[in-house]
Structure formats: structure tokens, C-alpha cells
Amino acid sequence: MSDSSSKSAPLVTILTVMVGFALFLAVIYYFYLPRQSGPYVDDGIHTAAVRKENLAKLHDQQSKQATSYGWVDKKTGVIQLPIDRAMELTVQKYATKP
Numbered sequence: 001m002s003d004s005s006s007k008s009a010p011l012v013t014i015l016t017v018m019v020g021f022a023l024f025l026a027v028i029y030y031f032y033l034p035r036q037s038g039p040y041v042d043d044g045i046h047t048a049a050v051r052k053e054n055l056a057k058l059h060d061q062q063s064k065q066a067t068s069y070g071w072v073d074k075k076t077g078v079i080q081l082p083i084d085r086a087m088e089l090t091v092q093k094y095a096t097k098p
Contacts, residue, residue, distance in 0.1 A: 065080070072078040081089070 067082045067084075068080070069082065070080040072080050
């Protein structure tokens, strides 16, 4: 009687380990692997020409912002300076030693 129970014990152990490993893989698959959600259509950019056009608009906006004066926050008195003027003021500030 001990022979039959000793032969089935390794089989039960092997099956238990395999089921546990399968459950582990299922949990990994469900929680950690990325899911495909389909095409991203929120931005509406589909061609290289549209991307180039948007990039040109962005560069124009940034160059205007880098070379003009403006208010960042009127309440606190924060202003936007052209980069050249900001560099001049910074040099003047640090050139004078207290």
C-alpha cells in the first residue's frame, strides 16, 4: 500500500507545480503585458506633410516667443523678455560685485 501512495505523491506534486506555474503565467500576462488599444487618432496627424507643417508652426511660435516682450503673469509682475535682452541683464547683474 505504501508503494502506490509513494508513486502518486510525485505525480501530484508535479501537477501542483505545473498548475501553480500556469497560474503565475496567467497573472503575469493579465497584469504586466501591454494591451493593444487600436490606432491612436486623437491628434489627427497621419502624414509626414502634416507633421512638417505642425513643426514649422511650432518653430515660428517659439521664435516669436523668444524674441518678443510679453506678460507671463500680470498679477505677480512676471514678464517675458527676448533672450538677448535677458542675457544682457544677467551679465550686468553678475558683473557688478557687491
